[in-house]
Amino acid sequence: AQSVWGYDSENGPEHWHENYPMAKGDKQSPIEINSKDVQHDSSLSAWHASYDPGAAKTILNNGRTCRVVFDDTFDRSVLRGGPLTGAYRLRQLHLHWGSADDHGSEHVIDGVKYAAELHLVHWNPKHGNFAGALKQPDGVAVVGVFLKVGKTPKPEMKRILEEIDNIKTKGKEAPFQHFDPSILFPKSRDYWTYHGSFTTPPCEECITWILLREPIEVSPDQMARLRSLSKNGENEPLCPLVDNWRPVQPVKGRIVRASFK
Numbered sequence: 001a002q003s004v005w006g007y008d009s010e011n012g013p014e015h016w017h018e019n020y021p022m023a024k025g026d027k028q029s030p031i032e033i034n035s036k037d038v039q040h041d042s043s044l045s046a047w048h049a050s051y052d053p054g055a056a057k058t059i060l061n062n063g064r065t066c067r068v069v070f071d072d073t074f075d076r077s078v079l080r081g082g083p084l085t086g087a088y089r090l091r092q093l094h095l096h097w098g099s100a101d102d103h104g105s106e107h108v109i110d111g112v113k114y115a116a117e118l119h120l121v122h123w124n125p126k127h128g129n130f131a132g133a134l135k136q137p138d139g140v141a142v143v144g145v146f147l148k149v150g151k152t153p154k155p156e157m158k159r160i161l162e163e164i165d166n167i168k169t170k171g172k173e174a175p176f177q178h179f180d181p182s183i184l185f186p187k188s189r190d191y192w193t194y195h196g197s198f199t200t201p202p203c204e205e206c207i208t209w210i211l212l213r214e215p216i217e218v219s220p221d222q223m224a225r226l227r228s229l230s231k232n233g234e235n236e237p238l239c240p241l242v243d244n245w246r247p248v249q250p251v252k253g254r255i256v257r258a259s260f261k
């Protein structure tokens with residue numbers, strides 16, 4: 001199982017291209033966003049999420065992240081507007097985080113690394129199914145929300161972090177219902193958008209990234225809970241699930257647009 005990709009020195013981001021050649025593509029994610037290079041695009045409209053809380057199904061630890069899965073068999077929870085054409089279906093959300101509060105996010109903003117980054121993954125049903133959408137440049141849309149440690153934590157994060165006790169080890173899954181992830185969004189709708197890839201293998205370049213400028217706050221205790229997840233399965237040696245983030249990739253001339261001045 002050595003060849004399975006991960007975030008350790010022997011199977012981490014520097015090795016991914018050996019089994020997943022797209023990892024060395026020209027439109028890889030994450031990237032560093034430098035405000036001086038960003039182009040304000042006044043034609044960018046607001047994005048809108050209309051999620052059905054009943055679409056939430058389960059929460060799981062797959063040994064690489066904590067993921068909440070939604071029913072995406074019809075247009076039940078959708079994202080539209082912003083840089084997107086049409087309605088994209090919410091499929092799952094997951095997080096990337098660090099071993100300490102000063103790093104953990106995948107995208108870096110003007111040199112700032114946040115403690116964690118939340119990804120809400122949506123796909124374009126015009127491509128039939130998720131597998132088909134992965135092969136299209138407009139196949140997938142991911143909303144990224146930065147998490148920073150502060151004193152006024154968002155109570156809504158509590159719900160996800162309370163479930164963590166039930167999915168401590170790899171392969172654990174628990175029911176996770178009646179959850180509307182739009183409560184995790186910050187007040188401001190301001191965003192950056194650019195074209196990139198999945199930040200994990202197979203690294204397909206099918207993503208319209210929508211990164212929210214305003215971070216949400218979590219408490220030190222909530223970050224500690226996230227870091228209490230394990231990569232290992234039950235009854236295996238303890239291996240903390242932390243630092244599941246990919247370093248920034250070359251921008252290669254891509255334009256990052258901002259919805260705000």
Ligand SMILES: NS(=O)(=O)c1ccc(S(=O)(=O)c2ccccc2)s1
Binds near residue numbers: 119198201202
């Ligand atoms: N961090 S990220 O949002 O870019 C991301 C990585 C992987 C996924 S996926 O689980 O949807 C997936 C994607 C492709 C094939 C299988 C699963 S989403």
Ligand SMILES: [Zn+2]
Binds near residue numbers: 094095096119199
């Ligand atoms: Zn992600």
